[in-house]
Amino acid sequence: MTVGTLCLSLSLLWLVIHAVHNARTHKAHVPLLPTTSPHLRANSQTHITLKHLHIHIQTTAWNPAHERLAALLASKHYGRVKKVLIAFYDLGAGMGVVGMGVGVGVLLWTFWELVVGLIGSGEVGREVVKRTMEATRVVQTGRASLLQPIIPGVTVPLTHLPLIFISVFVCQIIHEAGHALSAALEQIPLIATGLSLTLILPSAFVTFPSPPNTLSSAGDTQKQKSLARMRLVAAGAWHNLVFWGVLLFFTWACQGWSGGWGYVGYKDMSGKGRVVLGFDEDSQLRDHLPLGAVITKLDDVPLARGKVREGNGRNEVEDVWSSYLDGTYRPTEWENENREGWCVDRAWWMDKPTACCDDHHRTTTNEPTESRGSTPLLYCFSSLPTPAHGQSRDKCLDPIPLLTNPYSDTNSIEDHNSPTPPLGTRGRCSSSNPCGGGEECVRLREDERILRITFRDDPGGREEVVLWSGPRVEVLEQVEVGTLRPRFWFLPLGLPGAVRVFFNYLQMATLSLYIFNLLPLPFLDGTQLLDAILDFILVSVNGSGSYSDTIDLEALEDGRGRGGRMRGRDGHARLKYWIGRIVRAATLGLCTGCVGLGVINLMVGG
Template sequence: MHAFSIISLFWVFVHVVHRLWKPKAALLPTSNSVSRYRSWLERSTTVTVNIIQLKIQTTAFNSKHDKLAGKLKNWRSRRLRTWITAFYSMGVAAGICGLILGVGVLLWITCDFLLVRVLSSSKALSSHQKRDVAGIQYDAGNFIQPVIPGVTVPWTHLPVILIAVCFCQTVHELGHAVAGALYSVPILSSGLSLTLVIPSAFITFSTETMSSLNGLSRSKIIAAGPWHNLVLWILLVVLGRTAVLVERTTGIGTVLISLGWKDISKEGRVIVGLDDDSSLNTVLRVGSVITALDDISLADEEDRWSQYLNPELPMDVPWYGWCVSRELFQESSSECCQDEHPTLDHLCFESLGHGKGCLNPIPILSTSDPQYRCHRRGDCNDDAVCVQPDSSSSILRLSVQGHDLILWHGPRNEIWEQVLVARYAPRFWFIPTVRLLGDFWIYLQMTTLSLFVFNLLPLPFLDGSQLLSALMDHVKPISESSIDSESGIAQWSVAGLWKRRFERLVQFGTLGMITLYMFLRVWASV
């Protein structure tokens, strides 16, 4: 709800600013004192706002693209042109592999999901689970994992995701632009658009010039965008592996991190992310340092946070309790121990040798004085018993630096899902957290690889369908239509009709598989 309000206010702000900024037609000639920036903006850039779509289209970069095309056409740049041509020829090969791989994977996961759902109803199908980026789980039934803020990842990741998507799409369009300059195809405009919260970049080529090229040349321009995304992914993977190797041998990474971030692993773990819909929002904030969970100290280099909160990672926990009045415990009832939904007013406690009883947990668990803590019967006085919350009580204590003790009542793994922690805290307020930079690095790899595969699917308006058409023209050039001299009506040749029908068959077949797969996923999650 909070994120929805922010998005709504943003679009209201965009509409108001656009309406106020929109220039009005002047009745009299304008003065020459108009700023050069404003005149450049009005001459080369168009801003369009349509309900939830913001589109900025400009011709300011057309001349730069023309200069690049002229330089590549110059005889002095023959060697450079040869290398660039070879580079984008590799892009065509990668595009063909990506197209086949994308359709093949889509066909496999759709058939697999269909067989599992229809013919093997006993097989469990898991639904979406909220996790951080590093915790997304994969299996054969859930090969495609959509990244949806607020559903599969926290809302706090949305700005990082948008920056990664915008950067990868800019790299994608840059590939089309450079390959277009290689064959002197002028661009009409370029720009950015934002639909609700989804950013995108675009470049518009001259359709007439593109149509005049042969199939192979068009293939290089079309495949250049996905090819740039694949090259970027390879560079990110190699750079990441190299950074890990350099860090292990020299430790220079730790030195660089220490300049902007402080290692607080000897104190605990710092909160770097918190779900908007978490009930802990009222007592915790990003930047707080959690020092302990129950009696487990987080002041350790090991990831005790995940070990203790994740039930899949068992951990040996010592038994520590509290000394309470023997009379008070014996007079207490044990009815709450039978309740399936206990409350914090009366929580079930178990004792060493005195059964179970219902007590108010707040005054007991809030005590941190060592003289009231016990590990065995002899640790308490004769008029006291050693008690601890029953294992079915689902209560957990969070010790936060500089704050009172926080009592959590519920499954422990919910804290692990809703709160993201790290061992490094920024030294200054304007420095992002190390976890945020790590998330951006992961999202950058996921986004650029996804753009490579998704854009090569043979769907309408995507690079895959245009690449398929260009490749078919290269294998067997076809004059798709001719103009009848008498009627003036375009007539399709037989070969052109079959080519057009084949392209539509592939497009609608791919779209049908995607629709079927999404329907099965929704059906499985109900």
């Protein structure tokens, strides 16, 4: 998906929204019978407001269900259920305090990392100029921040945009459901629920009565009322944390259960290689690797299943696709000793030039090398040393006919000027499997950056080879692969991958909402939670009733509240006021500092 496609899609979406809304409004204002009432839809449960690129939908359809739930929880028959729910949301209040601490801690750590990164940016910049791309990437990875922003088109593909906003929307509904259920537990009526969409940003909300309602029963102590406020405020974030735990457990339980997709028409291809699912928009590999093709090997390293390696007292299956392309793959001793080459005619080999092997400043094009022009690009090959012919020799060859035709043994060995290399009778060779008489075993020199990608367009068909000239990591960045392939043409190739990505975004979104919403900042739950926490602590210490026993529920949802009011003029009330003010100001300063330093680091690093 390109930026132009995204803009066109959004334009069409909002055109459809406006067209449907106008048609619905026109139909609603054309009565079948004459009427003089200006409020034709006064009893409607749903109200829709549309202005430019913002739509707001508010409904009272859920109010009766909320009232019935509150009545059930208030009855004696459900007393045990109510106790369990109170204990559940008490735990949520405690985790709300933990979440606020974690959020502030993450901000502090990020601020410190950004300061250190800015101080050391000059030294790192010089390293980047002198080192290779691989070295630069390692240096940058070592200073990765705890906060990794998700920016469609920058840090993640634009095609992930719908999945990101759907996952955020689902997590917001779960968040608001927490406030609604906790309110039913405290016998607080629900005014309305609703959804809104601003350009592409979705949101959900619940509305409670305003002015403030007193929480809990009249016989509750100030400490109990403060705890009830904490339960209500933290309930939304608590639901997000519980949902994250459920997703984590589900992911762990289903790990490796790719065979389950077989029941809906997909086949696990991990025993043969990796399935090509997609490409970056500007990747030139899209013209050479078919979608749905199975990549079986990278160079001579098979991708089937994966490589079992020992580490930390347990065996782990290495993802060869990722490790081989990002440079972390470590071949075994047997693989090093038996690295294969190609048998070619010795006389043909000896006639080849050596100039390219001496030029260490030649340039290469980072693109697939699949067809030869009038002047083929030459790369340096080395022959394996043998007892009969002494040390290794370096020669310049066109790699395409040799590396893309590893199985042919029918080439003529008589025409030494032929661009097609005359392969020996064995075809492939190694130090333990030498060539026949009059032949040399040659292979690409290790410092040459050519990657052989072997694939099958049809799982039962002939293997084909594409050559990539350039850094291997670019293939990892440009090609999306998986292990599942549809058995039938009408099944989407990327459905299993999209489901996996969606679950990943759900986990990130719900955990982010848990932490971010609990920061003591304006328009977030953390402001009200901080007020309730201070009430709980100071009431426990002082034992007096001079503190706020109410909560501004409207402020809880729209963020207008700035903490509880001072009901008394004693020292504890003033202490609560100043502690809250200092914590909120410090948190806001940390957020502002992180954003500012992040922009500066980006400019310096760019």
